[in-house]
Each structure stands twice: as C-alpha cells, then as structure tokens.
Amino acid sequence: MRVLVVAAPLAGHLAPLLPFAHALWDSGHEVLVASGGEATPAGGAGALPFIDVARNLRIGRLAARSLLAHPLAARAELTGRGGDAGVRSLFGPLNEELTDAVVTVAEQWRPDVVLHEPLAAAGALAAARHDVPAVLHESGLFDGVAAARVLLESHPLQRARARHGVRGVPGPAMVLTITPQSLAGARDALAVRPGRAGAGDPLPGWLKTPSVRPRVLVLRGGGPMRGDLQASALRVVAGADDLDCELVLARPPGRLVRRAGPGVRSVGRVAHSELLPACAAVLHGGSSGHVLAALAAGVPQLALPGPGDRRYNAELVDARGAGIGGAVTEEALRRLVHDGEIAAAAREVRSEIAAMPSPQARVDIVAALA
Structure with missing residues (x-):
C-alpha cells in the first residue's frame, strides 16, 4: 500500500502524524510525506521519504495578507478567539497554494490512501481528485473533521476545487484522533495514542x-x-x-x-x-x-x-x-x-x-x- 501523508508546512502540524507514518513504514508500506517549510526533514520526518510541496509558499507573507484582508478575524486569532473565521483567513489561502503541488504529487506517485491533518485540507482535495480514500489524522485537540470542513468550504478552496474539476469532497473514510476522551468528549473517530518526540540531549x-x-x-x-x-x-x-x-x-x-x-x-x-x-x-x-x-x-x-x-x-x-x-x-x-x-x-x-x-x-x- 502507498500512503501519501500531507501536513501544513509547520513543524507542529506534521509532528503528530509522524508516529503513524513510521508505523506504516515499519509495517512494510510505502510512505511519502508531503509538507515543507519548517516541517522539512530537519523538523522530524526522519528516514521517511519527503517531498517539499511548499517551496514557494511564505507563511509570513500569507499572514500579513490575511491581516490586511481580514483584520478583525486576524486580531481575534492572535488572542485565541478567531474561531472558524480565523482558520479560514490563514489556512484557506495556504491550502489553495498547496493544492496544485499536492494534486500533482498524487497524480505522479499514485497513492492508495491519502492521510492528512485537518489544516491540510489540500490532501482531502487531492484524494477526491484521484478517487482514493482520505484518512483524517487529527493533529491537535480540536475537532479535526469540523476544521477540515471549514477549510473545504472556504472561498480559496472552492477556487482550488474548480481549478482541478472537483465538484465535491467527500468526508474522510476514517478519522484518527489523538485526544483523550475525558479531555474533549467522545468523537466519531478511532483513538490513537499520541506519539513521543524524538531523541534529544541526554538527561543531566x-x-x-x-x-x-x-x-x-x-x-x-x-x-x-x-x-x-x-x-x-x-x-x-x-x-x-x-x-x-x-x-x-x-x-x-x-x-x-x-x-x-x-x-x-x-x-x-x-x-x-x-x-x-x-x-x-x-x-x-x-x-x-x-x-x-x-x-x-x-x-x-x-x-x-x-x-x-x-x-x-x-x-x-x-x-x-x-x-x-x-x-x-x-x-x-x-x-x-x-x-x-x-x-x-x-x-x-x-x-x-x-x-x-x-x-x-x-x-x-x-x-x-x-
């Protein structure tokens, strides 16, 4: 089985997916990690094959543009009160820029499954474009299905869908959650134990x-x-x-x-x-x-x-x-x-x-x- 793992180009978004990616690799499956920026191999992909799908993407530039276009949502996001508008304002344009590269990688590499995190909805779009199942692997404590849906319904992702001839993106074939149930309640997802960070300096x-x-x-x-x-x-x-x-x-x-x-x-x-x-x-x-x-x-x-x-x-x-x-x-x-x-x-x-x-x-x- 070939699994394309897609994460936003931020280390904190890719890191939670790596334990599962390594488990797939260790079980003999082919894995390709698609991300970029600070989430390149130095950010923790380790020995897994990696492709940079964010080579021309600048997070700072997108954040500045978001602040100018949606000042109220951007300021609310800085205080942790941005909600859906905060997610759309930054990660909508980010995913629109990721989509072309991720769709191209999927076309060339031909994965059997696309595994993506909620704020990398470009992975779900690429899976729909090539008619393969998508697995949503939550990367944080928030409801990943709801966050991905917000992105897929945003104007930037609607433009990306139209560009690639994708009329609709079905819900994920499977959802994996790393959030303990007692923390955020029950979710319609399969629980997966959150992984640990890699090795560092010895304990003094x-x-x-x-x-x-x-x-x-x-x-x-x-x-x-x-x-x-x-x-x-x-x-x-x-x-x-x-x-x-x-x-x-x-x-x-x-x-x-x-x-x-x-x-x-x-x-x-x-x-x-x-x-x-x-x-x-x-x-x-x-x-x-x-x-x-x-x-x-x-x-x-x-x-x-x-x-x-x-x-x-x-x-x-x-x-x-x-x-x-x-x-x-x-x-x-x-x-x-x-x-x-x-x-x-x-x-x-x-x-x-x-x-x-x-x-x-x-x-x-x-x-x-x-």
Whole structure:
C-alpha cells in the first residue's frame, strides 16, 4: 500500500502524524510525506521519504495578507478567539497554494490512501481528485473533521476545487484522533495514542536524583512569546518569599540565564518525555503537543492561553482538572505544585493515554481501505 501523508508546512502540524507514518513504514508500506517549510526533514520526518510541496509558499507573507484582508478575524486569532473565521483567513489561502503541488504529487506517485491533518485540507482535495480514500489524522485537540470542513468550504478552496474539476469532497473514510476522551468528549473517530518526540540531549545527572524542593519545568513559548513565559516565571518566583520550588528552564535565551538567581537551572534539547517525569509540574505556552506530553507523563501543567488553538487547549486542561489554564501567578504556581486533586487528575489522564491503541495497532485498519 502507498500512503501519501500531507501536513501544513509547520513543524507542529506534521509532528503528530509522524508516529503513524513510521508505523506504516515499519509495517512494510510505502510512505511519502508531503509538507515543507519548517516541517522539512530537519523538523522530524526522519528516514521517511519527503517531498517539499511548499517551496514557494511564505507563511509570513500569507499572514500579513490575511491581516490586511481580514483584520478583525486576524486580531481575534492572535488572542485565541478567531474561531472558524480565523482558520479560514490563514489556512484557506495556504491550502489553495498547496493544492496544485499536492494534486500533482498524487497524480505522479499514485497513492492508495491519502492521510492528512485537518489544516491540510489540500490532501482531502487531492484524494477526491484521484478517487482514493482520505484518512483524517487529527493533529491537535480540536475537532479535526469540523476544521477540515471549514477549510473545504472556504472561498480559496472552492477556487482550488474548480481549478482541478472537483465538484465535491467527500468526508474522510476514517478519522484518527489523538485526544483523550475525558479531555474533549467522545468523537466519531478511532483513538490513537499520541506519539513521543524524538531523541534529544541526554538527561543531566542532576535531574536523575530527587530534589528537596519541587522542580517546575518551564518550556519556551512559541512565536512572539518565545522567552516571555520563562521570564514571567522568574519574576513570580523572585517576588514570592514562601514559594519554595526549583525552576528548570528548557533552552532559555542567554539573557535569562544571566539574570537567573539561586534555585534556577537550565537544560538543553532534552526530549520532553525524559524531562517531564523528573519534574513536579510544567509551565508551557498552550500548544497541543505540550499539553499531550504533560498529560502522557501525568504531570500537572499550567497552559498559557494564546493565539490559534492555545486558548482552547488551556481551557480543556483547566476543565479536566489536570492543570491550570491561565497566567503565571504565585497562586497558580502554588496550586500546581501542592494541589493533590490536580496531580490525581493528571495521573488519571496518563493512564487513559497509556490505554489508547498504539499507531501500530491501527495500521491494518487503514490498510483495509486500499
């Protein structure tokens, strides 16, 4: 079986699909990953065959154009309140530009199945154009079917459909979800255990030994808030006399390392699956990858609401009780480290994720579609 894997040209969109792509490859199926930009092989495709379908696509240019054409939707998206309009404003034009290349790759490579993430609806269009089944593999915590439908009904994708003679795009033949049911409710999808990030630097020896004070891991934020989350954590801890914890900053900017006082340490590119079990709690910028990594480790988390789906992700964590969705405050840090109910809920979701079927366990079901 040949499977074309399609993701938007962003590392966070391709990474959740890679465990399943590798499971297909390891089972003897042919796999071709179609993406680009920061999601090129250096972003994690590994040994899988890869083709750049976004060579001439510039995310920054599209974002600027979206801001000018849809200023209200774009500004709402920056606060995590963009909804369907936010998805359409950026990912509609992005997918229109991807469509020609993805359709051409499908025509030349002749896949038996197209597996795509929700915000790479160009994959669904290409599957319809060549009359092969499409499998939608969710890449985050939001409802992937609804997001893909929003894109396919957008004006840019309608233009792309007309250009390639595709009157309608059927729903996916199968949907795979990586979201634990207790987090976002039941979905009409097959559950697949979210995968872990690849190897990184070795875990430092000092993190392998118990700490007298609770260790709080602080990951870097994404995009414009890259160093802001860690700076906020430093300010809160420095201003609290009785907040007795040790901060562990992951890949902090040099300026923060120079300002850090006692009780603050840093680590390099250590895989989150190694770092998280060594810590009592984690602070992060709200990405679905960070949320799922913390849940898989059973570690209480503070998810900072932010642009795109980050506000939604933070709200899910808060509603489940496995962490806090909100700003970094002294009260939030104290709850995160000492609230037994949060810790118990995080462990419950860890058990739930461990019980989800592995990607390998779902390969034969997808192969049956071919």
